[in-house]
C-alpha cells in the first residue's frame with residue numbers, strides 16, 4: 001500500500017470479512033455519489049432527497065454534508081484554499097471508508113477546485129471496472145443561488161463582510177468530467193425528487209443497487 005504519509009513503520013492489517021461480503025449482506029455495491037456546486041445550488045436538498053429515496057427502496061446510504069462536517073471532523077478548517085483542499089481530502093478518505101463498508105455514500109460539498117475533486121476520485125478503486133465515484137454537478141447559475149441565499153451569506157459576501165466566498169471572490173471551477181449534470185430546464189429548476197430520480201436511475205443502470 002503506497003498510501004503512507006508521514007508515519008513510519010506502519011503496516012496494513014487485512015480483516016477477514018471483506019467488501020464483497022458486506023455488499024452481499026446489503027445487496028448493493030459501495031460507491032460515492034459526490035455532489036458539487038455553488039452554495040445554494042441545492043446540494044444538501046438533493047443529498048437528503050436521494051438518501052430518503054434510497055432508504056425507501058431498501059438501500060443503506062449515508063450523507064456527508066460539508067456544513068455538518070465542519071461542526072466536527074473539519075471544525076479546525078476555514079475557507080482558505082489550503083483549508084478547502086484539506087477539507088475535501090478528509091471527506092474523500094471518509095467517503096472511501098463508507099464505500100468500502102458497502103454503503104452508498106452521498107457527499108455534498110461545494111468542492112470548488114478541480115484538482116481536489118480529481119484527487120478524491122483517484123482515491124477510489126473501480127467496482128468491477130465501473131467508476132465507483134459518481135460526480136453530480138449542480139449546474140445552477142450564480143443568480144439563482146444568490147437569489148435563494150437561505151443563510152444570507154451572499155448578501156454578507158457582497159457587502160464585503162465575508163471574504164473569499166465561492167462564486168463571489170473565490171473561484172468555482174465547473175467540472176468537465178461529471179457523470180451527471182443537473183441544470184435548469186427552460187429557466188426552471190427541476191424538483192428535488194426528479195433530480196434524485198435521475199441519480200437513482202444512474203446507480204441502478206450501473207449495477208450499484210444490487211450486490
Ligand SMILES: Nc1ncnc2c1ncn2[C@@H]1O[C@H](COP(=O)(O)OS(=O)(=O)O)[C@@H](OP(=O)(O)O)[C@H]1O
Nearest residue numbers: 039040066067079084087109110111112164165166
Ligand atoms: N467563504 C465561504 N465560501 C463558501 N461557503 C462558505 C464560506 N463561508 C461559509 N460558508 C458555508 O460553508 C458551506 C460550504 O462548506 P464546504 O465544506 O462544502 O466548502 S468547501 O467544499 O470546502 O469549499 C456553505 O454551505 P452550502 O451553502 O451548503 O454550500 C456555506 O454555508
Ligand SMILES: Nc1ncnc2c1ncn2[C@@H]1O[C@H](COP(=O)(O)OP(=O)(O)O)[C@@H](O)[C@H]1O
Nearest residue numbers: 039040041042043044045148150189190191192
Ligand atoms: N430543486 C429545488 N427547487 C427549488 N428550490 C430548491 C431546490 N433545491 C434546493 N432548493 C432550495 O434552495 C435553497 C438552497 O438549497 P440547499 O440544498 O441548502 O443548497 P446547498 O446545499 O447547495 O447550499 C434552500 O432554500 C432549498 O429549499
